[in-house]
Amino acid sequence: MSKSNDPQVSRRNFLTGAIVAVGAFIGIVAGVPATGMIISPAIKSMEKATAKWFALGSTKSFKIGEPQTERVKVVRQLGWRRHVSTETMFILTDDGQNFIAMSDVCTHLGCHVRWLPDKNVFWCPCHNGIYDKHGKNISGPPPRPLDRYKVKVDNGQLFVYVEG
Numbered sequence: 001m002s003k004s005n006d007p008q009v010s011r012r013n014f015l016t017g018a019i020v021a022v023g024a025f026i027g028i029v030a031g032v033p034a035t036g037m038i039i040s041p042a043i044k045s046m047e048k049a050t051a052k053w054f055a056l057g058s059t060k061s062f063k064i065g066e067p068q069t070e071r072v073k074v075v076r077q078l079g080w081r082r083h084v085s086t087e088t089m090f091i092l093t094d095d096g097q098n099f100i101a102m103s104d105v106c107t108h109l110g111c112h113v114r115w116l117p118d119k120n121v122f123w124c125p126c127h128n129g130i131y132d133k134h135g136k137n138i139s140g141p142p143p144r145p146l147d148r149y150k151v152k153v154d155n156g157q158l159f160v161y162v163e164g
């Protein structure tokens with residue numbers, strides 16, 4: 001009689017296999033979160049690494065006294081995922097030398113504001129929030145001014161800093 005036909009051996013093999021399978025399952029269930037905790041800081045540092053300065057062109061190309069819409073394509077590395085989005089902002093200069101860059105995201109609940117040149121204000125269509133041309137909240141529910149991006153002028157070019 002061969003060993004594989006021995007009912008004692010078969011039962012032992014089955015139990016050994018079952019124990020190994022249960023152990024492997026427990027190892028996977030416990031190991032996946034632990035692995036995530038270990039590599040999470042590395043993922044976060046990869047996300048931060050995508051912040052950068054975007055060139056918006058010559059400072060002379062911006063109209064004085066009127067916000068101008070600019071869009072930048074931002075690539076974010078979220079762990080192993082690559083996410084591409086477009087951020088819209090308004091650039092304003094009152095003198096052609098000093099610039100501000102304002103987010104188009106309303107500080108109330110995150111709708112996108114629009115520049116109304118005939119009224120000289122930004123308007124949020126969601127709850128009728130109003131901001132002046134420098135992004136200061138002047139009417140409606142927005143609790144604070146429009147967020148700003150860092151800007152710099154280098155060699156006659158305007159740059160805006162966008163977080164990754």
Ligand code: FES
Binds near residue numbers: 125
């Ligand atoms: S989201 Fe803009 S006013 Fe509410």
